[in-house]
Amino acid sequence: MDTSFGKNTISVKEARHLINCSMRLTGTQELALPQAHGRVLANAVEALTQSPPFDVSAMDGYAVLAADVPEAGVVLPMSGASKAGVAMVPTLQRGTCMRIFTGAPVPHGANAIIIQEDVEAKGRQISFNEVAIEGLHIRKAGLNFSKGEQLAEKGHLLTARDIGLLAAAGHASVAVFHRPRIAVLSTGDEVAASMADAASGQIVDANRPALLALIRAWGGEAIDLGIAGDDDAAIVSALDGLEADLLLVTGGASVGEHDRVRPVLQALGLRFDFWKIRMRPGKPLMFGTLGAMPVLGLPGNPVSALVCSLLFLKPAISVMTGGEGLGPEFENARLMEPIDKTGNRDDYLRAMVEMADGALAVRVFAQQDSSMLAVLARANAFLFRPAGAPPADAGEMVKVIRLNMVPGY
Ligand SMILES: Nc1nc2c(c(=O)[nH]1)N[C@H]1C(S)=C(S)[C@@H](COP(=O)(O)OP(=O)(O)OC[C@H]3O[C@@H](n4cnc5c(N)ncnc54)[C@H](O)[C@@H]3O)O[C@H]1N2
Numbered sequence: 001m002d003t004s005f006g007k008n009t010i011s012v013k014e015a016r017h018l019i020n021c022s023m024r025l026t027g028t029q030e031l032a033l034p035q036a037h038g039r040v041l042a043n044a045v046e047a048l049t050q051s052p053p054f055d056v057s058a059m060d061g062y063a064v065l066a067a068d069v070p071e072a073g074v075v076l077p078m079s080g081a082s083k084a085g086v087a088m089v090p091t092l093q094r095g096t097c098m099r100i101f102t103g104a105p106v107p108h109g110a111n112a113i114i115i116q117e118d119v120e121a122k123g124r125q126i127s128f129n130e131v132a133i134e135g136l137h138i139r140k141a142g143l144n145f146s147k148g149e150q151l152a153e154k155g156h157l158l159t160a161r162d163i164g165l166l167a168a169a170g171h172a173s174v175a176v177f178h179r180p181r182i183a184v185l186s187t188g189d190e191v192a193a194s195m196a197d198a199a200s201g202q203i204v205d206a207n208r209p210a211l212l213a214l215i216r217a218w219g220g221e222a223i224d225l226g227i228a229g230d231d232d233a234a235i236v237s238a239l240d241g242l243e244a245d246l247l248l249v250t251g252g253a254s255v256g257e258h259d260r261v262r263p264v265l266q267a268l269g270l271r272f273d274f275w276k277i278r279m280r281p282g283k284p285l286m287f288g289t290l291g292a293m294p295v296l297g298l299p300g301n302p303v304s305a306l307v308c309s310l311l312f313l314k315p316a317i318s319v320m321t322g323g324e325g326l327g328p329e330f331e332n333a334r335l336m337e338p339i340d341k342t343g344n345r346d347d348y349l350r351a352m353v354e355m356a357d358g359a360l361a362v363r364v365f366a367q368q369d370s371s372m373l374a375v376l377a378r379a380n381a382f383l384f385r386p387a388g389a390p391p392a393d394a395g396e397m398v399k400v401i402r403l404n405m406v407p408g409y
């Protein structure tokens with residue numbers, strides 16, 4: 001634990017571990033399937049029924065016993081029909097055929113479907129222009145899934161595809177984790193809520209809107225605490241009565257005497273786990289707990305705040321909803337242009353990746369200032385360089401994080 005607030009810095013991995021360890025699992029609730037979209041499953045889900053429930057036809061045509069149509073030119077009388085949705089499965093008499101429609105149960109005694117384009121119907125006499133092969137155009141019972149088969153794992157984020165699948169498997173509702181309640185407070189005398197509110201010398205708050213959006217995209221319930229200026233009373237009042245699973249504060253994490261967040265939180269009883277990590281951008285990240293509530297203090301620079309969100313907030317939300325709290329995925333890419341050596345912090349450089357000769361290629365933006373949200377918004381990747389990495393030439397392999405692989409980022 002760093003209580004000196006000055007010299008010691010910890011690695012991204014250590015910081016993520018400390019943050020994740022402080023996250024508590026939210027409770028669970030049962031939600032009707034359409035409402036469960038985007039939520040995280042609290043239990044594994046099994047099929048309550050098999051699909052299809054019985055052998056069904058995949059085509060409109062005629063059901064036959066394959067042995068009755070061993071060659072083209074056979075003529076069979078039509079003895080009835082099988083339609084989708086009927087309660088009774090009909091029985092096919094040998095030496096006859098039955099009209100059948102897509103999704104209808106295959107009659108007992110039939111084992112092949114000849115599509116209607118391959119027959120000539122003269123009244124009830126059906127002439128087959130194709131040979132019947134056993135199993136042709138039949139979807140066997142349980143082809144899609146069988147009863148009791150596990151269809152989704154605990155911790156899975158439900159997509160629209162899952163919702164359809166679980167409905168087909170007989171579920172009307174599922175147990176999901178509550179959305180973690182995550183509060184966001186922007187700080188700083190210079191920060192205004194909008195252009196209309198901005199006095200001379202102020203800038204418009206970028207971090208709070210972006211963080212609120214990320215919280216929602218990553219499965220949390222966002223609580224907007226607004227903006228507090230650099231004065232103790234405003235910060236205390238913004239936090240008054242707050243009940244949240246995590247508090248995010250942006251700005252005021254650094255060392256200036258106007259950076260009031262840290263001293264105020266400390267006066268309120270915040271127990272610090274760390275302050276400062278070996279990464280760029282995002283060095284002055286702080287983390288601790290205020291009573292039972294974890295508090296993540298993000299740097300005020302917008303790019304720093306958003307890089308830290310990807311590396312720490314997303315995993316933290318995942319832990320609170322039963323996930324493993326892993327960091328973003330790295331992929332290999334070939335450098336298109338040389339890059340400089342890295343300093344004593346891990347670097348997350350704003351970059352562009354593209355496909356070249358079937359593999360990822362990457363180049364970094366010339367401007368990497370952590371205030372430049374315009375560059376971050378244009379970037380589609382971070383190029384990761386570990387602290388102390390030497391210069392790298394065009395053609396060398398490097399690690400990248402593709403931003404369009406991260407939902408909502
Ligand atoms: N002497 C030192 N100065 C600084 C250090 C340091 O180690 N020694 N670290 C620098 C680094 S790195 C960062 S990152 C910033 C972090 O500063 P704070 O977290 O205290 O943030 P502020 O000073 O309040 O703001 C920094 C920057 O970001 C703008 N900002 C703040 N909030 C918002 C917001 N909600 N929306 C848009 N922009 C925001 C603010 O106006 C400043 O320009 O400290 C360095 N300084």
Ligand code: MOO
Nearest residue numbers: 281282283304370
């Ligand atoms: O770490 Mo600061 O976030 O470099 O700008």
